[in-house]
Structures are given as C-alpha cells and as structure tokens.
Amino acid sequence: MIKIENVSKTYLGKQEKALADINLTINKGEVFGLVGPNGAGKSTLIKLIVGMLNLDEGDIKVNGHSIKSETVTAKMSIGFVSDNHSIYDKLSGMEFLLFVANIYEVSSEVAKAEIERLVELFELQNAINDSISSYSHGMRQKICIIASLLHSPKVWVLDEPLTGLDPKGTYNLKQIIKRESEKGTTVVFSSHLLEMVEKLCDRIAIIDKGKVVAMGKIDDIKANSNENLESIFLSITSNKDNQNENQELTESNKKVNANE
Ligand SMILES: Nc1ncnc2c1ncn2[C@@H]1O[C@H](COP(=O)(O)OP(=O)(O)OP(=O)(O)O)[C@@H](O)[C@H]1O
Numbered sequence: 001m002i003k004i005e006n007v008s009k010t011y012l013g014k015q016e017k018a019l020a021d022i023n024l025t026i027n028k029g030e031v032f033g034l035v036g037p038n039g040a041g042k043s044t045l046i047k048l049i050v051g052m053l054n055l056d057e058g059d060i061k062v063n064g065h066s067i068k069s070e071t072v073t074a075k076m077s078i079g080f081v082s083d084n085h086s087i088y089d090k091l092s093g094m095e096f097l098l099f100v101a102n103i104y105e106v107s108s109e110v111a112k113a114e115i116e117r118l119v120e121l122f123e124l125q126n127a128i129n130d131s132i133s134s135y136s137h138g139m140r141q142k143i144c145i146i147a148s149l150l151h152s153p154k155v156w157v158l159d160e161p162l163t164g165l166d167p168k169g170t171y172n173l174k175q176i177i178k179r180e181s182e183k184g185t186t187v188v189f190s191s192h193l194l195e196m197v198e199k200l201c202d203r204i205a206i207i208d209k210g211k212v213v214a215m216g217k218i219d220d221i222k223a224n225s226n227e228n229l230e231s232i233f234l235s236i237t238s239n240k241d242n243q244n245e246n247q248e249l250t251e252s253n254k255k256v257n258a259n260e
Pocket residue numbers: 011012014018036037038039040041042043044045
C-alpha cells in the first residue's frame with residue numbers, strides 16, 4: 001500500500017511547483033496507472049515514492065513506513081524500474097543482477113533461481129554474460145525489470161516500463177504485472193500507452209501540471225461520456241483547443257476525482 005499525503009515538490013531554480021498538494025492512496029494488490037502529458041509530474045511523483053528525490057512538503061508511506069523518516073525500511077520493500085536505465089555498464093547482466101540481489105540481502109540460491117526464470121522468460125540467456133555496455137535499450141530495460149523483482153518487493157514502481165520493449169517483452173511484462181498484483185503486490189506505473197493502461201489498471205490518476213485532475217476506475221472516469229480514454233485524456237489535460245467544448249466533461253471528471 002502507498003499513501004501519498006499532501007505532497008508538493010519544487011525543483012531548485014524553478015518557480016512553478018512540479019507537484020502541488022498530491023493526495024493518493026494506492027491499495028495492496030492494485031495496479032495503478034499514472035498518465036499525463038510530458039512534463040506533468042509523473043516521474044517526479046515516482047521518484048518521490050521511491051525516495052530518489054526529497055519531499056518538500058507532505059509524506060509518503062510505503063506499507064506504513066515513511067519514505068522520509070524510515071527511508072531504508074520503506075525502500076527495502078520497493079522494486080523500482082526507472083525510465084532511463086542508467087546501470088553499471090562495466091558489469092555483465094548476470095554480475096549486475098547478483099550485485100542487486102546482494103544489496104537487497106537476497107540469498108544467492110533464491111536469486112539465481114529467480115534470475116534463471118526471468119532471464120529465460122525475457123529471452124536474455126545468450127546475452128546474460130555479456131557486458132551491459134553491449135546491450136540494446138530494450139535489453140537494458142529487461143535487465144532492470146528483472147533486477148527490480150529479485151527481492152520480491154511488496155510495492156513495484158515502474159516509470160514508462162512499456163516503452164521500448166518488443167511485443168513479446170511487452171506481453172511478458174503485462175503477465176508479470178497481473179501475476180504480481182494477484183500475489184498482493186501493489187503495482188504503480190506511468191505510461192503514455194493509454195490502451196495498455198486501460199487493459200492493465202484497476203485505477204488511474206491523470207496528472208496535469210503537477211495536479212491530479214482525475215482519478216478513479218477507468219469505467220467511472222468514462223461513465224459520463226461515450227469517449228475512449230484517449231479523448232477523455234485530451235479533453236481534461238490542458239489542450240486549449242478542447243477546453244471550452246469539453247468543459248462539461250471536465251466538470252464531471254472532477255466529480256469522479258472528488259468522490260473517490
Ligand atoms: N531535474 C529537474 N530539474 C528541474 N526541473 C525538473 C527536473 N526534472 C523534472 N523537472 C520539471 O518538473 C516538471 C515535471 O517533470 P516530470 O519529469 O515529472 O514529468 P513527466 O510527467 O514524467 O513527463 P514525461 O511524460 O515527459 O516523462 C517539468 O516541468 C520538468 O521540467
């Protein structure tokens with residue numbers, strides 16, 4: 001479970017808040033999607049959840065542990081896949097995975113079994129002993145996904161995990177997300193791929209300019225309209241051309257948010 005309470009963030013040297021007074025509760029076993037235009041604040045929120053950035057205001061509790069005051073305990077229960085995959089180039093894939101398992105205090109037997117299973121699933125067997133510097137973008141992403149799961153995190157946070165994966169990799173990731181959620185893992189991910197979000201997520205938050213502008217089950221967000229998620233997204237994020245004609249829709253979606 002993740003409890004985001006009154007969270008705000010302003011980057012050094014910036015006037016505008018990257019996030020303003022965010023409140024969200026993401027339940028155990030839920031698959032929760034973060035969507036929003038470029039620069040909306042999704043990655044900022046994700047980095048705050050996983051403790052990569054410091055909070056200006058508010059707090060985030062991960063399974064009841066404050067990321068501010070119980071940082072290590074909170075972080076130990078999080079698996080994180082960042083959007084940039086900047087990992088140790090000089091190591092082989094296997095060396096990197098064993099290194100990460102060691103940091104999270106996973107025994108080498110458990111780690112090796114899990115690595116073998118996931119490496120086979122993502123078809124990385126032939127590359128696993130090669131240097132990461134020789135990996136493609138998608139291969140790095142797969143290694144990061146595997147690394148994030150080795151300690152069986154209770155909370156799994158992924159920043160644009162579907163971007164850059166081939167169709168089989170995408171299929172595998174979707175299956176793992178479903179399986180993790182069935183096991184009770186809380187899954188949060190950001191994505192621009194609205195069709196995937198629609199298929200995978202129990203609930204979503206649409207973020208725009210640092211604020212949650214709609215939140216809830218996709219069916220509830222869509223309830224007041226015949227539009228698909230893409231059209232709703234375009235109408236409630238700051239698209240000036242759409243703003244007036246969709247004012248009514250915006251208001252109804254705000255209600256969805258308020259009723260949650
Ligand atoms: N390191 C940084 N320093 C200063 N400003 C930043 C930094 N990182 C992000 N920002 C600003 O914070 C705001 C939110 O950015 P963020 O990366 O969270 O957006 P996003 O929703 O993840 O966008 P995208 O869909 O493009 O990944 C933007 O205005 C961005 O310019």
